[in-house]
Amino acid sequence: MKKVLVLYYSQSGQLKRVLDRLTEPIRESGDIEVTYYQIQLEQDFSFPWEKEAFFNAFPESFKQIPQTVLSPPDEILNTRYDLIILGYQVWYLSPSIPINSFLKSAYAQTIFRDTPVVTVSGSRNMWVMAQEKVKGLLKEVKGSLVGNIALVDRHINLVSVITIVDWMFSGKQRKVWGFLPKAGISEEEIQNSDRFGVIIKDYLSKDKYLDMQRDLVSLGAVEVRHFLVSMDKKANRIFKVWSTLIYNSRNRKTLLKIFNYYLFIAIWLVSPIVHIIHLLLYPFNYRRIKKDEKYFQGID
Ligand SMILES: Cc1cc2nc3c(=O)[nH]c(=O)nc-3n(C[C@H](O)[C@H](O)[C@H](O)COP(=O)(O)O)c2cc1C
Structure with a gap:
């Protein structure tokens, strides 16, 4: 019987819901044992966030300073898994502190090797860029990245800034001002993520993952804007500065x-100007943009 570990962290439960739906075809196959483990910090972050705590998490998130994580049960540490599904979120363009801390712990050296x-x-x-950092951390623990699925809020960038701030500080995914879309990954996208599970299950049964990322991308696993x-x-x-x-x-x-x-000025004043310049320069940067797109859709 094949064994899969779903290792994750989620404050709101959004990522857990994605992972539940994604692993449904794997769990239902009958011949694969799926174990879940939610990473736990000795001192967890509160959700919803207080404004001060939210900004206070910036230096350690970005500098990837690890905190103490609690030990997973022996059963997990003593099992060799055929596949690990690592569910993470981004904090300040980096893997969140709980994820970074776990990947830098001795437990990760044991589990991921x-x-x-x-x-x-x-x-x-x-x-x-957070995924680039995760790639580096996985290399350190000798894990082998075979696939990546990046789910996002697909609404207009500045709209998602407003709605996520409301979500993070209230704990509620609601229509801000009565008309903005709800923050986060859409319900439809969460429900449809079982299609990725079907692909992962097929490749897992063959124990070969060549071309899996290509198949995941063809189903919309990674959108690069x-x-x-x-x-x-x-x-x-x-x-960094x-x-x-x-x-x-x-x-x-x-x-x-x-x-x-x-941050406020950078998001609301500078980024729209940079966006216009970026669009004007698009034809000149076309080759580099396409190269980047291919690279970030891949796993190398
Ligand atoms: C402190 C903090 C910083 C964040 N920074 C980013 C970021 O740089 N880029 C991004 O796309 N999302 C960012 N997010 C959103 C998270 O990646 C994630 O979507 C959200 O926190 C919900 O995740 P959950 O599953 O833990 O509830 C940030 C969230 C928090 C709390």
């Missing part, structure tokens, strides 16, 4: 407040 891994992310929409890729890369360079400035600073509270204002 020489094991195929499918990553499943559920984020707002800026995930490409070129403007967001460009923003993600730029913001990573800027966040901010996080270095804030981390360990005696003026952390004040600097985080300034960072908060900076």
Whole structure:
């Protein structure tokens, strides 16, 4: 009997719902044992978020500073899995602190070694550079990335900024101002994610994953929006400066407040201008954009 570990973290439960639906064909096949484990931090983050805590998570998220994680049960540590499905979310363009902390722990060295891994992310929409960081972390624990599914909020970028802030601070996925769409991955997309499970199950039964990513992408597993890729890369360079400035600073509270204002201006003033410039330059950057698109849809 094949064994699959679904390793994940989710505050709102959104990602758990995606994983439940995605693994349905695998669980129902009858000859695959599926075990779930939710990563636990010694000191977890509260949900919904307080504003101060939300910004306070920035330096450690971006700098990928690990926190103490609780040990998974011995049963998980002592089992060799045929496949690990890793469900993660993005915090500040990086894997969330619980995910980063687990991947940097000794438990990950035991669980992931020489094991195929499918990553499943559920984020707002800026995930490409976080996935690069996850790739690096998986390499360190000798896991072998064989597939990636990146589910996002597909609404207009600035609309999803408003709705996710409301969701994170209220804990409710609701229609902001009565007319904006609900934040997060759409219900339809969550329900349809079992189609990815069918593909994963087929490749798992053959124990060969060549071409699996191509098949997942053909079913819409990864949408790469070129403007967001460009923003993600730029913001990573800027966040590096901010996080270095804030981390360990005696003026952390004040600097985080300034960072908060900076983010507001960057999102609402700078990013629309950059977007227009990006569109004007699109024909000139076409080749690079297409190359990026192919790269981020892949798993290399
Ligand atoms: C502190 C924090 C920072 C976030 N930063 C990003 C980000 O940089 N890019 C992104 O696409 N989503 C970002 N998100 C949204 C999350 O990736 C995710 O969609 C949301 O938190 C729901 O995940 P859950 O399954 O843990 O409830 C952020 C969320 C939080 C709480």
